[in-house]
Amino acid sequence: MTRRVRLALFGVAACGLAALLLWSITGLPKFGDYHGAYGKILNKRAPQERQTSNVVAAVVFDYRGFDTMGEELILFAAVMGVAMLLREPREEEAPVPEDPVRSDALRAFGVSFAGATLVLGLWIVAHGYVTPGGGFQGGVVLAAAFLLVWLAGSYRAYRGLARAPFVELAEGSGAGGYVVIGLCALLIGDAFLHNLLPYGVAGKLSSGGSIPLLNWASGLEVTAAFVLLFNEFLSERAVLIDPTRRPS
Amino acid sequence: MDVLVPLPVAIPLLTAAALTAFGYWCGRRLDDLIAIVATAATLVISLLLVFRSNDHDLVYWFGGWKPSNGVALGISFTVDPGGAAVATLVATLALAALVFSWRYFDEVGTLFPVLMLVFVGAMCGFALAGDLFNLFVWFELMSVVAYALTGYGVEHAGPLEGAINFAVTNSVGSFCILFGIGFLYARTGALNLAQIGEALAGRHADGLVIVAFTLLVGGFMTKAGAVPFHFWLSDAYAVAPVPVCILLAGVMSDLGLHAIARIYWTGFSGTLTAGDIRPVLIGFGLVTAIMGGFMCFLQRDLKRMLAFATISNIGAVLVGIALLTRSGLASSIVYLNTNGLLRGAAFVAVGILVRRFKSGDELDLRGRGRRAPIAGVVFAAAGLGLALLPPFGPFLANALVVDSADTLGYGWVPPVLALAAVLSAGTILRAAARIFGGLGEAKDPLFSHEPEESQEEPTDTRRVSQPLLWIPAAALALVGLGLVFVPELAGHALRNAGRLVDRSAHARELLHGVPPPPAPAPSYSPSAAAYAYGVASTLGALAFAAFGLYRRRLPIVLRRAAARVADRPVAGLKALHSGVVGDYVAWLTAGIAVLGGAVAVVVR
Amino acid sequence: MVPLQATITILVALGALAVALTSDLVRLVIVSSAYTLLLVVLFVVLQAPDVALSMLVVGTIGYPLVLFVAIRRDRADD
Amino acid sequence: MSYLPFVLAAWIFLVGIFGIVRSRHFIHLVVCLSLTQSSTYVLLLSIGYVKHGGAPIFKDVPLGTKAVDPVVQALTLTDIVVSVTVAALLLALAIQAKKHAKTMNPDELRPVRG
CATH class of the missing domain: 1.20.58 (Methane Monooxygenase Hydroxylase; Chain G, domain 1)
Structure with a gap:
């Protein structure tokens, strides 16, 4: 199929699809007139039942916590997939990138900036169920703190911070921890992912029952996944497949 | 719980x-x-x-x-x-x-x-999964893993192209699904499939419901590989490592259809009547079954051949679901399980050949397979099973379709399905005869290109112990063929299908915890007509295999006539499977538009 | 529908078109980052601060990085 | 006017697919795929929007204040973070295509098909 034919086919098809989509849009409730029961009920129930002021977090980590487990595993699997796809053949010795930054002042600035980012990330994770934020968003920020060390500091210092086996341990623990919390409820006779802890008082960091646990597990998982992802992309060598790992 | x-x-x-x-x-x-x-x-x-x-x-x-x-x-x-x-x-x-x-x-x-x-x-x-968005999450998860595993052989263009085509088309399909979920959530305020079904039931199906149905079915058809959403499938399955292919071809494609069956019966059956939707879905299923079978015949790369056989089978399962009857649904359950095992077994057999002879090419392997007799037996057994040989699983599934189609007045459907089985299973038998029996000719200009040299190899062949190779092959084939001897298999399938078909009872159980009274499993035995179809398609597949092997010994007059009729369509079909992802996405868009248009026409 | 919502809606629509039509890769990164920021604003307008924060961290940290590395790989061998 | 955000979602969806179909470069293609995905966020959030409703966070406002739907936000929130890693997976494939097949043009990376 030539480009021209392809675009012609798409043009006709897209007109049909556009007509379908517009047709269905006329059946939607008007913008702002939504009356679905699910969200309304949760908005009413979650702050009382779960002592979480952020209902979105309650949905993510409690009412629909099982979805989040799946999403977390998507993240996990995608990063594992990247590691597999970007592996180097073992014979090829990838060169270690040189340290591009020469100015000590810049380094000091970068490292302190990384520290600030780290604190910000922790804060976003920690307050996820009180105010906007949570493990997913905060995890990305935490990974960015590591990235800043790479950008501003030396590659070697970064490798020291983000040693592959430990990042893998963190990633596996984050993903596995979520499942384990679910299984713990099963062990004590409740449903999978049933709440384990007392709820506390809404607005406090100790509120929300199991939500903080799951939140931190996700935060760990997302941080580790993004650090691994950045590792793979920046060094473009197989950090995960260490030839020393097994006698070959 | x-x-x-x-x-x-x-x-x-x-x-x-x-x-x-x-x-x-x-x-x-x-x-x-x-x-x-x-x-x-x-x-x-x-x-x-x-x-x-x-x-x-x-x-x-x-x-x-x-x-x-x-x-x-x-x-x-x-x-x-x-x-x-x-x-x-x-x-x-x-x-x-x-x-x-x-x-x-x-x-x-x-x-x-x-x-x-x-x-x-x-x-x-x-x-x-019983929740629509949860279904979508697992869909995404299995897709992401499948993309990565398909692209395993990163040093060759084939796996990269296959994985990229797979990822892009399926991602677009998943966005369609998410759009459909969004529309349904806007209408019903629910994500639970049974609750959606309750909210939609008894209401007139307007544009929103029709388009939501279209987007969901189209998205899952992309995963299943129904025509015209199927182009990525042969590219991906032909290049994925054999162990991955076993899962991809054995079950992942069928899961898309499993989802379609659940979504229709639990979600939409109260508003979109079976009589309206039936012809549309049957049309998609039959085109898929025949097109897959035909493309299968043109392949010499064994993995790509089995990929098209998968597409053909998917079409047959889709027809079973598309009948939108209890028997049709039961048929799809039996079909999906037995065919999946047999296709998995065939893929393991191909894997044995690739490991042993470093080739997955039918012509190149001609006669060499004699040294791997177990792979030969498994491959041929899978072919015969897929050819609807009585009394095995695919035959039983087909029998359920035959009976149901007759009562619905779709008596012309089973012959087309039998033809599809002849095409795809006949091709598998042809390859079995050529590779393991040394029959047929060593060249055939009709075939598509030979496989790339990228057949993945284990790190060290000598260390692999042979039983680890043939035990999985033999086990899958035996279970696939033996499943039919489970007592009252068809009866249990019918009873299970009956529970899913009864939408309101299902919703009551799910949402209010009122289980329906247990129903006894009906007994079922295939009709004489079903046996006739089974025997005819098995003989047809054998004849078609012989035709594939000795096609060039036919009288020259016949061959010229055939060439006049068939050459251009064959070239056209080959050209359609271009391997360019832009083409595939354009086809996907067209498929959604056609599906939606057809549903709109039949419902209105 | 208030004017603010209408304005940001139209801006996002134009941004999407710009992303699809930009072929130059470096410009693409800039255009798509701008598009992401427009989405962040839209999500805030739609009263979804959590989602906006998600989009913000992803649009400023995740996407630019992987895109830049991919572009460098693309340029490296030419 | 009252359907504008939904039309926007449909528009982004179609424009994104258009970008994929006409793309001559894998990186552009991946960006267009993410663009298409963003249409689903716009759709879901617009559906859950309630006029004069606040964010579903009841920290400094009394309980029972009118708020938008929290469920659609939960659905999109995680998906956004996940989408980067999926895009990264595709880019990894594209990087390898460049390395081993020396092209990032989908039209050129094409073993003979049929």
Whole structure:
């Protein structure tokens, strides 16, 4: 199929699809007139039942916590997939990138900036169920703190911070921890992912029952996944497949 | 609530996470072994769930969030024997694949078993999900793993192209699904499939419902590989490593259809009547079955051949579902399970050939397969099973379709299905005869290009012990053929289908916890007409295999006439499968538009 | 529908078109980052601060990085 | 006017697919795929919007204040973070295509098909 034919086919098809989509849009409730029961009920129930002021977090980590487990595993699997796809053949010795930054002042600035980012990330994770934020968003920020060390500091210092086996341990623990919390409820006779802890008082960091646990597990998982992802992309060598790992 | 229900998902996923966390400290071999044990445990639990859900569906609410006043607050798994059987199929095929791939992927450390385990968990979750968005999450998870595994052979253009085409088309398909979910959520305020069904039931189907149905079905057809959403499938399955193909072709494609059946019956059957939708879906199914069979005939690359055979089978399963009757649904359950096992067995046989002879090319392997007799027997047995040979599973499934189609006045459907079986199974038998019997000619200009040289090889062939190769092949073939001897298999399938078809009873059980009274399994025996179709298609497949082998010995007049009729369509069909992702996405868009237009016309 | 919502809606629509039509890769990164920021604003307007924060961290950290590395790989071998 | 955000979602969806179909470069293609995905966020959030409703966070406002739908936000929130890693997976494939097949043009990376 030539480009021209392809675009012609798409043009006709897209007109049909556009007509379908517009047709269905006329059946939607008007913008702002939504009356679905699910969200309304949760908005009413979650702050009382779960002592979480952020209902979105309650949905993510409690009412629909099982979805989040799946999403977390998507993240996990995608990063594992990247590691597999970007592996180097073992014979090829990838060169270690040189340290591009020469100015000590810049380094000091970068490292302190990384520290600030780290604190910000922790804060976003920690307050996820009180105010906007949570493990997913905060995890990305935490990974960015590591990235800043790479950008501003030396590659070697970064490798020291983000040693592959430990990042893998963190990633596996984050993903596995979520499942384990679910299984713990099963062990004590409740449903999978049933709440384990007392709820506390809404607005406090100790509120929300199991939500903080799951939140931190996700935060760990997302941080580790993004650090691994950045590792793979920046060094473009197989950090995960260490030839020393097994006698070959 | 049954404590076993979350385990088919939790066990493989937790094991995958643990292998990643501690992989550095645990030795090689151990991780393969752990993966195999975890998959075996998943298999046992899924099988237990088949039996436990025999009398009534097992409804499981995650987090203990039971519905209040008919509004689902949390996420449910709805386990019926059909869904549990699919989960069992997933675990069975994965077990065979992991045994077969012992020491196969040493190069990537723990990554391969980890990804396979996640794949298993995702597919089990998909098979059991009762919540539309949850279904979508598992869909995404299994897709992501499948893209990565397909692209395993990164040093060659084929796997990269296959994986990219796979990823892009399926992602677009998944966005269509998410759009459909959004539309349904706007209308019903629900994500639970049964609750959506309750909200839609009895209302007139307007544009929103029709388009939501179209987008969901179109998206899942992309995963299943129904024409014209199928182009990515042959590119991907032809290049993925054999152990991955076992899962992709054996069950992942069928899962898309499993989802379509569930979504129609639980969600839409109260508003879109079967009589309206039936012709549209049957049309898509038949075109898929014939097109897949025809393209199958043109292949010499065995993996690509089996990929098109998968497409042809998918068409047949889709027709079973598309009849929108209890028998049709029962047929699809039987078909999906037995065909999946047989296709998996055929892929293992191809894997044995690739490992032994470093080639997956029918012409190149001519006669050389005599030195791998077990692979030959498995391959031929799979071919005969897929050719609807009585009394095996595919025949039984087809028999259910034959009877149901006759009563609906669709008596012309079974002959077309039999033709599709002749085309695809005949081609598999042709390859079996040429490779393992040395029959036929050594060249055929009609065939597509020969496979790339990128056939993946194990790190060291000598270290692989032979039983690890042929035991999975033989086991899958035996289970696939032997499944039909389960007492009252068709009766159980019919009873299970009957529970899914009764939408309001199903919703009452799910949302209000009122289980329907257990119904006895009806007894079923295939009619004489069904036997006639079975015998005819088996003989037809054998004749077609002979035709494929000795086509060039036909009288020259006949061949010229055939060339005049067939050459241009053949060239056109080959050209359509261009391998360019832009083309595929354009076809996908066209497919959605046609599907939506057709549904709109029949409903209005 | 208030004017603010209408304005940001139209801006996002134009941004999407710009992303699809930009072929130059470096410009693409800039255009798609701008598009992401427009989405962040839209999500805030739609009263979804959590989602906006998600989009913000992803649009400023995740996407630019992987895109830049991919572009460098693309340029490296030419 | 009252359907504008939904039309926007449909528009982004179609424009994104258009970008994929006409793309001559894998990186552009991946960006267009993410663009298409963003249409689903716009759709879901617009559906859940309630006029004069606040964010579903009841920290400094009394309980029972009118708020938008929290469920659609939960669905999109995680998906956004996940989408980067999926895009990264595709880019990894594209990087390898460049390395081993020396092209990032989908039209050129084409073993003979049929």
